[in-house]
Amino acid sequence: MTETTDAPKDILANIAQCVQTGKADANMNIPMGSKGQPGVAEWVDQAIAKDVPPQTILAEGLMAGLQVIGKKFAANEVFIPEVLIAARAMHAGMNKLKPLFAEQDMPSRGTFVMGTVQGDLHDIGKNLVCMLLEGAGWRIIDVGVDCAPEKLVAAIKEHPDCAVGLSALLTTTMVAMGKAVSAIRESFPDKTVIVGGAPVTEEFAKEIGASGYAPDPSAAIDLLDRLQPAA
Amino acid sequence: MSEILTITTDEVVPDREAVFEHQGIPAGRAVAAEIEALCTAAMEVFRQAAAPAGVLAEISKADFATLYKGDGQNEDATPVDEIYPRAKHLALFAVTVGEEVSRRIADGFKSKDFVDACMLDSVASASAERAVEIVQQRFLERATARSPAATKGEHRRLAGVPTGETPVPQFSSRAEKILDISSTGGDRRSPVDGVLAYSPGYCGWDISGQRKLFEFLKPETVGISLGESCLMQPLKSVSGVFIIGPKAIHLFDNCYSFCGRCTTHNCRDRIRALDAGG
Ligand code: B12
Numbered sequence: 001m002t003e004t005t006d007a008p009k010d011i012l013a014n015i016a017q018c019v020q021t022g023k024a025d026a027n028m029n030i031p032m033g034s035k036g037q038p039g040v041a042e043w044v045d046q047a048i049a050k051d052v053p054p055q056t057i058l059a060e061g062l063m064a065g066l067q068v069i070g071k072k073f074a075a076n077e078v079f080i081p082e083v084l085i086a087a088r089a090m091h092a093g094m095n096k097l098k099p100l101f102a103e104q105d106m107p108s109r110g111t112f113v114m115g116t117v118q119g120d121l122h123d124i125g126k127n128l129v130c131m132l133l134e135g136a137g138w139r140i141i142d143v144g145v146d147c148a149p150e151k152l153v154a155a156i157k158e159h160p161d162c163a164v165g166l167s168a169l170l171t172t173t174m175v176a177m178g179k180a181v182s183a184i185r186e187s188f189p190d191k192t193v194i195v196g197g198a199p200v201t202e203e204f205a206k207e208i209g210a211s212g213y214a215p216d217p218s219a220a221i222d223l224l225d226r227l228q229p230a231a
Numbered sequence: 232m233s234e235i236l237t238i239t240t241d242e243v244v245p246d247r248e249a250v251f252e253h254q255g256i257p258a259g260r261a262v263a264a265e266i267e268a269l270c271t272a273a274m275e276v277f278r279q280a281a282a283p284a285g286v287l288a289e290i291s292k293a294d295f296a297t298l299y300k301g302d303g304q305n306e307d308a309t310p311v312d313e314i315y316p317r318a319k320h321l322a323l324f325a326v327t328v329g330e331e332v333s334r335r336i337a338d339g340f341k342s343k344d345f346v347d348a349c350m351l352d353s354v355a356s357a358s359a360e361r362a363v364e365i366v367q368q369r370f371l372e373r374a375t376a377r378s379p380a381a382t383k384g385e386h387r388r389l390a391g392v393p394t395g396e397t398p399v400p401q402f403s404s405r406a407e408k409i410l411d412i413s414s415t416g417g418d419r420r421s422p423v424d425g426v427l428a429y430s431p432g433y434c435g436w437d438i439s440g441q442r443k444l445f446e447f448l449k450p451e452t453v454g455i456s457l458g459e460s461c462l463m464q465p466l467k468s469v470s471g472v473f474i475i476g477p478k479a480i481h482l483f484d485n486c487y488s489f490c491g492r493c494t495t496h497n498c499r500d501r502i503r504a505l506d507a508g509g
């Protein structure tokens with residue numbers, strides 16, 4: 001933990017550090033033996049009390065912490081559980097910040113509509129992608145598993161500026177992925193649609209007319225940055 | 232005729248290492264105490280929720296030949312094409328850890344409890360794989376008790392590389408090693424049979440093969456159903472064929488047309504495990 005003064009920059013550094021270690025709040029015993037020590041929730045409270053703007057707490061505390069974990073994940077230094085524990089800690093902070101943002105002002109990188117395609121019930125890959133994109137600032141609309149193309153198109157109509165993600169885990173449901181992309185393209189020819197899942201490849205993504213493929217959530221974040229740069 | 236198998240939860244509780252592997256943690260890597268604790272908690276939930284079940288049906292080579300063709304969507308040449316004609320026993324199987332586990336995983340995700348839900352998911356996946364190992368071992372023991380092990384001559388013949396192909400040196404030396412026929416003198420072990428499972432959706436056996444497998448095996452009797460996209464429910468289920476024969480029949484080089492796209496090359500580990508005694 002950063003040697004603490006109560007200067008805002010130290011508080012932000014502590015928030016980022018607690019996100020990385022997964023220390024959501026004082027009650028949590030992660031890392032082991034840390035029960036009673038302040039976690040993300042308490043540091044965020046302190047930052048709010050010091051009038052640090054919520055936007056700064058989000059960007060320089062919470063998201064900065066998760067970004068470090070995302071990079072370590074991509075470099076095989078940490079693995080799925082550490083990422084999930086960090087994301088949970090980040091959420092503890094987000095929950096404190098939410099009331100400070102009026103719904104419209106909650107800063108967001110954009111809206112991401114995500115679903116597993118028709119005939120496929122797998123959701124763990126989809127969930128992980130959603131969670132990490134949320135950590136990267138995207139507002140997530142999770143349309144669930146076994147999504148008929150109509151369901152996806154309806155969700156896009158509701159969020160016309162969104163980017164879309166489709167997941168499939170079986171070669172059979174990759175066919176449904178192709179159909180979903182075609183249906184989306186009919187109504188939204190220029191929509192950013194990215195695809196992923198164990199059997200999906202870059203080549204297949206091109207074949208079905210998707211905008212891009214990413215093998216994992218970190219790559220999905222980069223891909224979306226390229227396809228739909230932040231305004 | 233399919234046989235309903237009794238599988239207990241205790242039997243299918245997976246090793247921690249297998250769970251961590253599903254969490255993407257490389258084997259042998261130190262795991263932090265809090266992650267160990269998460270795994271212990273997930274194992275406990277799993278014990279409460281699991282309802283393992285399985286079904287097995289022996290099948291003749293002739294029937295399997297028809298079944299394996301499926302709807303004609305397999306790759307042109309596959310490992311199973313080469314292996315099953317040299318087998319001594321074949322049996323179709325399907326196992327599951329039950330619906331309740333998947334329900335708890337889904338509930339966890341819905342309530343945003345990603346950490347625990349994801350760990351439970353890994354426990355359940357590793358457990359489904361463990362269930363396959365349990366059933367396969369039982370089948371091996373039963374089948375080998377029924378019929379004597381093949382003679383060395385038979386093993387040598389059965390282990391031969393497919394006719395018409397030039398023996399691959401690496402293949403031959405590995406076959407010799409497994410058959411223990413290249414060593415000189417001493418008290419030679421008699422060659423033993425080995426079993427491996429092969430599943431639709433892997434190594435050139437198209438996943439549409441699930442349909443014919445289900446027609447023959449009828450896993451619905453233990454609550455495993457097949458959807459239109461060949462997805463089984465409960466999700467944590469595995470199906471396939473057990474192939475018993477001299478260990479060396481399971482040896483093959485991973486140079487099929489589809490191996491270039493394979494991300495796991497898992498066949499190498501499976502062959503190694505068989506080699507080590509499995
Ligand atoms: C664990 C596992 C199982 C477990 C659990 C299955 C489950 N998912 O619940 C068990 C052992 C039960 C199992 C069973 C089967 N399996 Co399986 N299984 C796997 C394995 C090893 C990992 C899947 C997994 O859970 N990964 C973890 C999650 C987090 O990863 P993920 O879903 O891929 O998501 C990540 C990325 O893909 C990406 N991503 C995912 N979606 C999206 C979307 C977007 C937009 C983006 C950008 C990224 C992205 O980000 C995620 C996080 O990194 C894969 C092989 C592999 N290495 O992937 C095979 C695999 C999925 N299985 C396969 C098969 C064939 C089967 C069976 C049909 C075998 C059989 N005959 O029994 C059954 C089917 C089960 C059923 N219900 O019908 C095949 C599917 C391919 C195919 N031929 O269709 C695979 C790919 C193995 C292979 N052949 O290479 N399986």
Ligand code: SF4
Nearest residue numbers: 434485490493497498
């Ligand atoms: S390399 Fe992959 S696809 Fe090829 S046989 Fe081995 S496991 Fe199967």
